[in-house]
Amino acid sequence: MSTQAARVAVIGAGWAGLAAAVELCAAGRQVLLLDMAHQPGGRARSLAQGDLLLDNGQHILIGAYRDTLALMRRVGASPEHLLHRSPLTLRYPDGSGLVLPPGPALLSFARGVLGWRTMPWRDRVALLLQASRWGLQGFRCDPSLTVQALCRGLPASVMQALIEPLCVAALNTPADQASAQVLLTVLKDALFGPRGSADLLLPTAPLQALLPDPALAWLQQRGTEWRPGARVQQLHRLAEGWQVRTDEGQDDVQGVVLACSANEAGRLLAPHAPDWAETAQALRYEPIVTVWLRNPAHRAWPEPMLALQADAQAPAQFGFDLGALGGPANTLALVISGAAPWVAQGLPTTVAAVRRQLAQAFAGRSEFDWDDAQVELVAVRAEKRATFACTPALQRPSADPLPGLRVAGDHVAGPYPATLEGAVRSGLAAARALITS
Structure with a gap:
């Protein structure tokens, strides 16, 4: 096999792909990292909103995320400085x-x-x-x-x-x-x-600073080839390894970590493992909607995160005081998980319901100064495929469908739901399996 073919391709630069790439690179492998997006992070990334940098959703970490925290430290992102820890x-x-x-x-x-x-x-x-x-x-x-x-x-x-x-x-x-x-x-x-x-670990910096940007910098300093905006069109099996084909050409590699979405992985593996592809593409998804509001008269909340009473008229389950977490002042992020009914009603209806919910929750409470007429909508985003629907006895695709290829992502078979920790653990496991094989 040629020197070029001795590389390992990691397809997808979300948290699973980055974890796999770091593990492979640390083991001395030459890594080719590709992603159809132009920035790393996958579904846990930061996006510009006017003059603000807002995450695509408000993520919560907990103290049990031992592999995520260890990976952050490994690439130089200190959890002690980037996460607010509290019981x-x-x-x-x-x-x-x-x-x-x-x-x-x-x-x-x-x-x-x-x-x-x-x-x-x-x-x-x-x-x-x-x-x-x-x-x-x-x-x-x-x-x-x-x-x-x-x-x-x-x-x-x-x-x-x-x-x-x-x-x-x-x-x-x-x-x-x-x-x-x-x-x-x-x-x-x-x-x-x-x-x-x-313990709750709430980000005090944009998600990009927690892992995607530090991990990419760490990888590039060690020779990883990063190709943003490159969608893999086909995977072709070789006698010793795989050929990765994009619009820009093809690369022969010794192994592949497929760390893209379940649907994208299913598309690429359908010619090689049709049963696996069918299982991956049969997953159903639950959306998450995040609403950002700016309250000019805002007073700091007693906790940076508050739980909210949610029902058929009140969508949000949690609210975050971003100013208390090092973010934009007077700005709140309201999170609606399991948001399919609200997505169906439309985002304007959802935003109006959130505003009514907060006005009612804070009514008559001196510690909250809430005048809805003065509250400004900063942004609203819906991640329609935020996570797979975590239903009983769910059949999830395996991590090892073919020789020389491992799948990573929070959707692969395992005991955990779709979380950052689940993604990181799957990436590490995929890389270690290729290394030992």
Whole structure:
């Protein structure tokens, strides 16, 4: 095989592709990194909005994201400086909500629930008993169960204030449709993992600064060839490796990490692995809508993130005070996960509903100065394929469909939902599999 063919191609420069590229490069491989976009980051990137740089959605990290945090450090992006860390807090504008104190995870959860003064005592006990049962069962359940079915015995107050917000935040799928097993896995790693696993890590810089830009700079300093705006048209199998064909030409490589979207990966692999392609392209998706509002009379929130009561008339589940996180002053980001019903109604309707929701949530509260007539819409964005729909017993495509080729992305088979940590872990696993083979 020629010297040129000894390269490894990473197709896709999202967080999975960047993780794979860094791992390959560190192992001494020559990396060719391609992406149809002109900037790295995939679905977790920053985009210009007038004179502002806004992320394509407000992402939340948690302390359990050990591989993401390690990758950031590896490429010179300090989590200690780029992330605001605090114990898990689901506080609502009226002051109610769950706040976990610092300490070992199990003790912290128990103390937090027992101290949840706005939750009826019986409901707190019911939550602790149910969490104990989940733990005794090894956080395993019938894979066909939805989150709603799993939690059927819990009080409605616990479902509304805790389970449903956690479910939609972690799985981006409503509780009556979401996989109970995947949520249990998330709870095990976060609420019942090592000390600090449940901590909230909120970005204090644009997403580009967390990983995409530092990782790309790190890779290019070590000889990685970066080709933005290059869509791969075909993959062709060789006797020893693969040929990657783009509009600009072709490259012979020893191995391939396919780190693009499931649909794009399915298109490229359909001639080689039709069953795999069918599984990948059968995934359904859930959108996320983010609304940015500027309030000239804004007062700093008691927490940089607030939970919001969401229902059929109130779309947003979470709000973020960007000024408190080092972003633009007086600017709020409101996040609507599992947003399919609102996307169907249209973005203008969604924005109007968010404004009404905040006006009602803050009405009569002296700590919030809210005059809707003075509040300005900065931007609204809908990621229509933000994550796959994380439903029970979902069949996800494997990571190793063909020799010399690995697939990376938060959509590949695994125990986790579509998260940054899931993407990074899949990228690392794909690279290590190629290295050892």
